[in-house]
Amino acid sequence: MTIKWKSYNPGEFYDELISSPGYPRKIARILTTYLASLSHEELQQRKAAVEHAIKSMGISFTVYSEAGNIDRQWPFDLVPRIIPEKEWLSTSEGLKQRQRALNCFIHDVYNGGKIFKDKILPEELIKKSKNYRKECEGMKPIHEVWAHICGTDLIRDEKGKFFVLEDNLRVPSGVSYMLENRTVTKRVFPELFENYDIQPITEYPSQLFDTLAAISPEPKDYPEVVVLTPGIYNSAYFEHSFLAQQMGCELVQGSDLVVEDDHVFMKTIDGLASVDVIYRRIDDQFLDPEVFYPDSALGVPGLMRAWLKGNVGLVNAPGAGVADDKVIYTFVPEMIKYYLGEDAILPNVPSFLCVDKKQCQHVLQNLDKLVVKPANESGGYGMLIGPHSTKKERTEFARKIKANPREYMAQPLISLSTSPVLGEHNMEPRHIDLRPFCLQGAKSYVTAGGLTRVAMIKGSYVVNSSQGGGSKDTWIVRG
């Protein structure tokens, strides 16, 4: 059975490729026509080719389960998502603006807190945050940048307008899958690249290396940059090794590093070699057992001392997560105004803070209509999706919110946009989001597009790979 676009109906949602059944968007026409020209067998062959490519390239992620950790192949849908370049330009500017403001904010928080004195944001919200690190007070990292790498989750409403859903400033992951998705598409649909002007994304690893090298304590042509991974059992291990390989850096574990005289060294076959910059992919709390969790074997004793003395660069800086909090998120438009004197280019999803009595009242009365999120979870865990919830779940959440209002915020359920996914017999609409990756060092950089995550189950909004989500190649296309 070949693809019949007339029977593809995304309903009331904004669809990335189709404006209404049988009518593809202008930018998608070459793609939709091409897909419809393939026979059922050809489509199945391409699908098999995708699976083969993913398997042979060894693109995987790890799933934790009681039966042990299983390395799973990356779920990928072969139909690309297309975003017109002119739509992307302002989005990209909006992302850079947002990251700049967030970095001003984090720097301010640890260096005097002007924003609190000017009463833009209540200080106790910060000081009570789980991600506030007292140890970082007074620290002035190079360029005053704390969150060098930011993964911002964007969604589109039913009119196709982009909103920021959340900022990931701790250890955002997914960029390797963005890069590998493109490689897979090139292998499977090489002919499409002849007819589209697609912005390349391959320069990300060199941009990342430049960003990391730029914060070396000593200026060097080739500072020693390493990627610090928790190890092969981490769900993102594939990404850690991928990025190290692409940047030509060493991939290290805590046990490969040692701190002597407040300088960081790695254990090599030549003895100890000094390390300038660490792209750490482990959480703050595990970085240094002398300062944080004392029994963490993932980190390096003395690492915080070395960083606070300015002898090593850490990316993202410890403490940057203070702005990666869904309660702080609601203040970002004000931060942009306050620090940059600009209006936010990208809007937030309207939000209600449970810590505010009036707003909390509203949340409790409308639990069946809202999405309630914990302030400091990631991976889509611990959420209540009101319209899809049971009465029992709502009662449970009401109790949790009342007990700990600072830890919760709520948003109306935004209808995520959809994009066609190749099913057994035809194209089917599935909800998606978008995670672009933004770098800030001496200069700013945003990936052309990002990682499109797909909720592979019909009607579902859960796009996280740890919960069965998939992904798509994302094209920023001229024309």
Added chain:
Amino acid sequence: MLSSVAERVYWLGRYLERAENAARLLKVYSAMLFDLPRGTSLDWSTLIDISGSHEKYEEHYDNYDEKSVVHFLFSDSKNSNSIFASLVLARENARTSREVIPSETWEQVNALYYTVKENINPRLGRANRYKLLEEIIADSQRIEGMFVSSMSHNQAYSFIELGRKLERADMTSRLVDVGSINLIPAFSGKNEEDSLIEPYENIIWINVLRCLGGFQAYRQQVHNRVSGNLVVRFLLQDEEFPRAISFCLSALVDNLERLPNDDDVKRAVSRVKRITGEVDVESLLERGLLEFIDELQISIADIHEEISRIWFSPETIQETG
């Protein structure tokens, strides 16, 4: 380079070579048995002797029939040296050192792993088994070629090579052993079958050479009929054939040039060179090889101990650092 990475790529080299060697052995040995008359004492248990895993085997099996021995050497999860177990470990080491090896080598190691994983089957017939073994050998050679031609010949490359060449030297020493009389009771003159097996002595040595892909090289080099002492000399002392122990040792030395603090390893290699170079092959065959092979294998294992002590163990590093 990081000590932990050096250790991983070294084992990557060793496990790849181990899998290839086991495949060669199984392939050639099967072919050889079909050449010999029924009833010779050369049987499948010899393969277990070569792999040095008698005890482990007897824990799990009652007899040495073809099916059990092949399963044990090919895919048995209870045998940590089986072809499949070696490939699992090779893949794991490649997967965790992807930042230092070319991505196509990783993909090829990964593909080889899947080829074996998906085709292994206890009921695999002789014909399919032969095909699969050939594929393993060809893929392994392809991977080696990729390392040689697409990886920078840097320190990481040296460690892969050290692993490969050391494993290879070890395997060749085991094969010299198998061709020799110790493993074939009929040769030791204990019984009447002497006369029965004698015409087949050639076949055994030819197959030992074939196993190493060295039959042709031997003929070119030695210009002589295949005979035990000449083959043993060739496998121990030839400087040109890549699977001869002397050659492997020279390759080890070449690769040590790129590594720091290599004196102790060089000394260990020199010792093995003396052992293989100075041996009088004729008298050796008369006396029996058992003692000699033991000494050789222990001294090969010493090279590994030195490599591991100097470059892989963080304690040593902290002292020197």
